Amino acid sequence: xxxxxxxxxxxxxxxxxxxxxxxxxxxxxxxxxxxxxxxxxxxxxxxxxxxxxxxxxxxxxxxxxxxxxxxxxxxxxxxxxxxxxxxxxxxxxxxxxxxxxxxxxxxxxxxxxxxxxxxxxxxxxxxxxxxxxxxxxxxxxxxxxxxxxxxxxxxxxxxxxxxxxxxxxxxxxxxxxxxxxxxxxxxxxxxxxxxxxxxxxxxxxxxxxxxxxxxxxxxxxxxxxxxxxxxxxxxxxxxxxxxxxxxxxxxxxxxxxxxxxxxxxxxxxxxxxxxxxxxxxxxxxxxxxxxxxxxxxxxxxxxxxxxxxxxxxxxxxxxxxxxxxxxxxxxxxxxxxxxxxxxxxxxxxxxxxxxxxxxxxxxxxxxxxxxxxxxxxx
Numbered sequence: 001x002x003x004x005x006x007x008x009x010x011x012x013x014x015x016x017x018x019x020x021x022x023x024x025x026x027x028x029x030x031x032x033x034x035x036x037x038x039x040x041x042x043x044x045x046x047x048x049x050x051x052x053x054x055x056x057x058x059x060x061x062x063x064x065x066x067x068x069x070x071x072x073x074x075x076x077x078x079x080x081x082x083x084x085x086x087x088x089x090x091x092x093x094x095x096x097x098x099x100x101x102x103x104x105x106x107x108x109x110x111x112x113x114x115x116x117x118x119x120x121x122x123x124x125x126x127x128x129x130x131x132x133x134x135x136x137x138x139x140x141x142x143x144x145x146x147x148x149x150x151x152x153x154x155x156x157x158x159x160x161x162x163x164x165x166x167x168x169x170x171x172x173x174x175x176x177x178x179x180x181x182x183x184x185x186x187x188x189x190x191x192x193x194x195x196x197x198x199x200x201x202x203x204x205x206x207x208x209x210x211x212x213x214x215x216x217x218x219x220x221x222x223x224x225x226x227x228x229x230x231x232x233x234x235x236x237x238x239x240x241x242x243x244x245x246x247x248x249x250x251x252x253x254x255x256x257x258x259x260x261x262x263x264x265x266x267x268x269x270x271x272x273x274x275x276x277x278x279x280x281x282x283x284x285x286x287x288x289x290x291x292x293x294x295x296x297x298x299x300x301x302x303x304x305x306x307x308x309x310x311x312x313x314x315x316x317x318x319x320x321x322x323x324x325x326x327x328x329x330x331x332x333x334x335x336x337x338x339x340x341x342x343x344x345x346x347x348x349x350x351x352x353x354x355x356x357x358x359x360x361x362x363x364x365x366x367x368x369x370x371x372x373x374x375x376x377x378x
Contacts, residue, residue, distance in 0.1 A: 043189040044093065044143050046327040050190035054200065055183045055251050058290075058324040059146060060317045061094030061306040062087050063257050066113040066123030071309055076271050077121025079257075079308045082335045084129060088136045088145065090311065090334050091318045094304050095133065098150040099126060099160070109163040111155060126160070130167040137172050137199060144189050146304070148218060148253075149203040157203060161212035164201070172199040173214035179207065180220035180242075182249050183299075222303065223247050225293070227255040228270045232285075236293040251303035256280070256289055258308075272308045281313035286320035311335035 043050040049057055062080055065087055069078035080087065084095065102112035107125035115121035123129065137145065149160065164170040174187075174197040192198050200216070207217035223241035225234070234256065238247050258280045259270040279285055290301050301324040310317050315334045322329035 040142055040190045040193040042142055043193055045091075046325070048327060049325065050193075051188055052325075053184065053186045053188055054144065054192060055181075055186040055303055056300070057189065057303070058301050058321050059093035059304050060091060060310060060321050061096055061146075061148070061253070061304050062092045062310055063096055063255075063306045063308050064098060064115055065092070065095040066097050066129055067115050067121050068123070071274060071277075071312070076269070077115040079115075079272060081309055081311055084132050085136055086335060087310070088133070088140070088143075091315075091321075092310060093144070094146045094148060094306065096148045096150065096306060097123075097126075097129065098152055099155065101153045101155055107163065108166055109159045111159055111163065114152075116152075126163040127167055130163055130169050134167050134169045134172070137169070141196070141198060142193055144192050144198045144200065146200045146202070148304075149201070149215070151203050151205050154206055157206050157208050157212045157215050160203065160215055164212075164214070169199065170214060172197060174198075174200050175209075175213040176216070177213070179209045179217050183251055217242070220245060220250075222251045222253055224253045225255055228259050228261070229255065229257075230259050230261050230270075230273070232258065232280075233292065234289045236289070236296050238297075247297060248299050252293070252297070252299070253304035253306060254289060254293055254302045256286060256305050256307055274309070277309055277312040281307060281310065281317055283313075283316045283320050283323070286317060287323060290320070290324060 040050050041047055043052075044057065062084075064079035065084055067077055067079045068081065068083060071081050082090065087095070097113050098115060099111050100114040100118055101110055102114075102118060102122075102125075107127040109126050111126040112118055113123035113126060113129055115123070133145075133147070137143075151160075161170070164173065174192060174195075192200075201214055202218035202221065203215050204218045207215055207220075209216065219240060219242040223238050223245070225236045226239040229235060234254070236254065241247060241250070258273040258276050260273045260275075261268055261270050263269075273280070286305060290305065294301050305317070305321065307317055311334045315329075315331055318334075319329045319331075
């Protein structure tokens with residue numbers, strides 16, 4: 001309160017001085033007034049989050065956010081039903097993508113977003129994807145979002161910089177001036193929003209902040225638990241982290257999506273377990289997983305919760321985030337609002353079981369297609 005009174009007094013003084021000098025523009029004074037007055041009042045949907053460190057907020061993420069298709073009959077390469085624009089509108093604040101070098105890409109970066117292989121799922125060029133994100137970010141300046149790039153082919157970070165620059169998204173990206181920040185050293189959501197830098201970008205390898213200062217090394221700032229988990233309860237052990245880093249000093253991401261696996265000609269294939277989506281995405285499942293992680297590591301709730309088909313559950317994933325953030329959750333239509341689940345649902349559905357079966361068939365067909373192609377080229 002004292003700080004607010006001081007701020008109010010200073011603004012009042014500047015306004016009085018401004019009136020004394022008349023209507024003549026005064027660049028220094030005008031800039032000072034504008035800087036003092038410009039304060040985000042709502043951040044990521046709630047006023048109380050403005051004063052919270054970026055690292056002390058929980059965000060729901062979309063696993064393979066570019067891999068979009070219908071849940072009914074979803075192929076092995078699909079992990080979401082809604083477009084990236086709809087994902088952000090619904091409340092997704094972490095967009096995870098998997099990037100591959102493409103020999104026939106039409107973009108300047110030469111990077112396409114593909115699931116494991118562009119033969120399986122090609123989500124288009126990185127530039128096309130980032131352009132959609134840029135449009136949304138421009139329209140929602142009071143929301144901080146994060147992009148996590150899985151650099152599958154170890155492309156130089158300069159290639160990604162090309163895409164961020166050409167789409168204009170680089171101007172929105174936060175550059176801390178260093179490769180890594182301790183968990184308690186991140187700026188607040190309010191300061192990110194006030195500075196117009198409401199995008200945080202990470203990449204899992206090949207980061208070089210001396211070359212592209214706003215694409216940060218993921219595992220120097222965040223650790224993850226295992227992915228491709230096929231049973232519950234979820235394992236929350238530290239699975240991936242930069243060598244020499246201390247987990248308690250970093251943010252962390254939990255891979256909260258359940259897979260099914262099967263053996264195909266000696267290769268283990270993982271597909272989304274769509275039969276259990278209502279359970280996996282339920283409030284109770286997420287809170288149990290997050291609570292287990294918080295208890296195990298003693299560092300609070302996860303910063304990121306990565307999900308498949310986040311819209312199944314009609315908002316339960318966002319209700320979980322609100323609960324972890326200590327803010328009120330207001331229900332709203334999610335996606336196309338036709339999902340069979342509810343925020344409290346804990347059961348499976350027959351349609352989900354059918355989709356998992358179709359996933360397995362699609363995986364076999366995809367594998368056989370790739371095998372045939374490889375044989376032809378051999």
